Amino acid sequence: MLLGGPLPRSGDVPHATLRLETFPGSWRLIRMDKSTRAAYVRSLSPETAVHQFGLELHYFVEGKDSDGQLAIVHYVSAPGHEPPPHVHDDEDEVFYLLEGEMDAYCGDEVFHVRGGECLFLPSGKPHAWLIRTSVLRTLIVTHPARLDRIFRETKRHEDEVQAAGGTYRDAYEGDRGKEMLAIAARHGIHVLTSEQVREQLPSFPSRIS
Numbered sequence: 001m002l003l004g005g006p007l008p009r010s011g012d013v014p015h016a017t018l019r020l021e022t023f024p025g026s027w028r029l030i031r032m033d034k035s036t037r038a039a040y041v042r043s044l045s046p047e048t049a050v051h052q053f054g055l056e057l058h059y060f061v062e063g064k065d066s067d068g069q070l071a072i073v074h075y076v077s078a079p080g081h082e083p084p085p086h087v088h089d090d091e092d093e094v095f096y097l098l099e100g101e102m103d104a105y106c107g108d109e110v111f112h113v114r115g116g117e118c119l120f121l122p123s124g125k126p127h128a129w130l131i132r133t134s135v136l137r138t139l140i141v142t143h144p145a146r147l148d149r150i151f152r153e154t155k156r157h158e159d160e161v162q163a164a165g166g167t168y169r170d171a172y173e174g175d176r177g178k179e180m181l182a183i184a185a186r187h188g189i190h191v192l193t194s195e196q197v198r199e200q201l202p203s204f205p206s207r208i209s
Helices: 147-163 174-186 194-200
Strands: 018-023 026-031 050-052 055-061 071-077 086-088 092-099 101-106 109-114 118-121 127-131 136-143 189-191
Touching: 050 147, 071 147, 086 127, 092 101, 092 109, 101 118, 101 136, 147 174, 174 189
Parallel strands: none
Antiparallel strands: 018 026, 050 055, 055 071, 071 136, 086 189, 092 118, 092 136, 101 109, 101 127
16 A cells, blocks of 8 residues: 655654555555665765854764654763753654763653763653763764754854853853743754753752752
8 A cells, every 4th residue: 555645753854655555453654755864974074164152063863864764973072061850842862972971860760871872861851961071972862853053053152152251051042041941842852941840850950949
């Protein structure tokens, strides 16, 4: 059986033709159209590095590469450059730590994550993390792809704050912070208020939130 026509999916996804295959007690859809996506190899290099307010980012896979389905970012950061506690509407997030250690807070749970370990943070659950070593180097994988667009869109705003002598946290506070929060919300990420942090992330250090 062939199903044709527009198929709604996350991100900018081309129309697809699907074939439905049924089995006793199960089924699957098989995509029949030829992918227009290109294969490639990307690596870490000074030419591909994006420096953003204390972060070093390399975009291995972006939404434009994966029909909006997957983003993979090589992320290097340090204490004091963690994002504020937040929640993703529909984006699952995976961290594979290459170097360093972090404490991750997800709802009532706390995880101490070390190099070589993998952390999964499901969408819809408030979370935050604190870097516990001088450097944290990790792969961040998200589905669907939102993270890469947020990083690129917030870079200009963060660069302006930094040029004015502000700190990373200044980018999320006061009048300047309203723009940052609006950018995040457009991509389905909502920063928690101090009261929400106390209620939804009870183990997160209050002096940070």
